[in-house]
Amino acid sequence: MRGFVRLLFGRRARLRWVHLVLGGALATPYVLVGEVVIGPVTGSTNVFGSFPLQLASFAVGLPLAALTSLFPLTRPLEAAAVRWLCGVAEERLAFGPARTRAARARTAAWFTLHLGFGGIVAGMTLAVPPFAVVLIALPLVAALRDSRLGLPDVLDHTWALALAPVVGVLSLLALAGCAAGAGALLARWAPALLGPAPEDRLAAAEARAADLAVRNRLARELHDSVGHALSAVTLQASAARRVLDSDPDFVRAALAAIEDTTRRTVGELDAVLGVLRDGDAPGTAPAPTLDADLDGLLRHTRAGGLRVTATVAVEPGALPPVLSREAYRIVQEGLSNALKHAGGPDGRGAVTVRIGPADGHLEITVENPVTGAAPARPGGGHGLRGIADRARLLGGTAEAGAETGVWRLCVRLPMSGSPEGS
Known part of the structure; x- marks a missing residue:
């Protein structure tokens, strides 16, 4: 049990979570650019209020992120962040600018994955905790039940109301599990995408x-x-x-x-x-x-x-x-x-x-x-x-x-x- 808790909430898991949230923050400007594109294409005047349109804006923004990752400082900055936040050994990373075509392609792939996973986990981090807190407090606070807050009608049933705190706790655990899993995947892929190429190792x-x-x-x-x-x-x-x-x-x-x-x-x-x-x-x-x-x-x-x-x-x-x-x-x-x-x-x-x-x-x-x-x-x-x-x-x-x-x-x-x- 202690190992499971450490896996989800230990120091390494928390630092990797921070790394993902930083990726979500970096993804925000690209999502806003995506909204500028998706709005006229779909004829919508409220892209922000539509979850499907938000996902479409996110999908449009990621290729733009891949293009901007060709900036020379991208790989050094990402490698430094991976070293300190993901726990990847320094000798497995390359801290110089990507100079070959293959190195630039790997850097672009890494930056896209970082921002993609980070945007998803950061969005879940903003949305899931308030929702889970409401579910946990719902049986205990009558004002929450009376205000409804857009909750589904199934919560009018006594059995559903009793299960609401369990669902809230499971939601928080699911969020922690997603963050830990995404962080572990990025840490595993980092040496292959941000590490030195064979010619770099030879040099x-x-x-x-x-x-x-x-x-x-x-x-x-x-x-x-x-x-x-x-x-x-x-x-x-x-x-x-x-x-x-x-x-x-x-x-x-x-x-x-x-x-x-x-x-x-x-x-x-x-x-x-x-x-x-x-x-x-x-x-x-x-x-x-x-x-x-x-x-x-x-x-x-x-x-x-x-x-x-x-x-x-x-x-x-x-x-x-x-x-x-x-x-x-x-x-x-x-x-x-x-x-x-x-x-x-x-x-x-x-x-x-x-x-x-x-x-x-x-x-x-x-x-x-x-x-x-x-x-x-x-x-x-x-x-x-x-x-x-x-x-x-x-x-x-x-x-x-x-x-x-x-x-x-x-x-x-x-x-x-x-x-x-x-």
């Missing part, structure tokens, strides 16, 4: 995929630049602390490298965050490349006490920009791993970096001895996973692992056919 999916790709790239940039900077600064500060009293020149160089590393990383961080902030222009700091920034990267890494031997057998300035940029990040991440795992007891480990052509590919190799335990995540942490992602996006390969006490990272990137944006 939305492509937009989400593009957004995720951008965010993943930004996440890689943040991890590589900030992660390397923190590793380098940590090692530089540790090395400077150990030789603070015995080698002041080294301490000065390490502090200068820390200052330069943090300043450069803050610029990169600001550039990346500028892209993430809605409405902000991207940062002005250029993306680092092999040609412009490799020497500085090696210098800052050596300033922390790590012995780095680098062999570059290719002209960095001749590489495509995107290849030079991604190769720089790969070398940077390789050196970050070396900073974590190649430091000996004195903090001054050795790393070998080789960059050169090999069978139409740019081959990047970073090797360092593993003096302590193997990396905690031999399957690859975020950095190695980021390297693999960069290589895959450029059509290359990446391999990393420990062999006989040496950690080796080898990445091969095609030197031709690299995309110009990523």
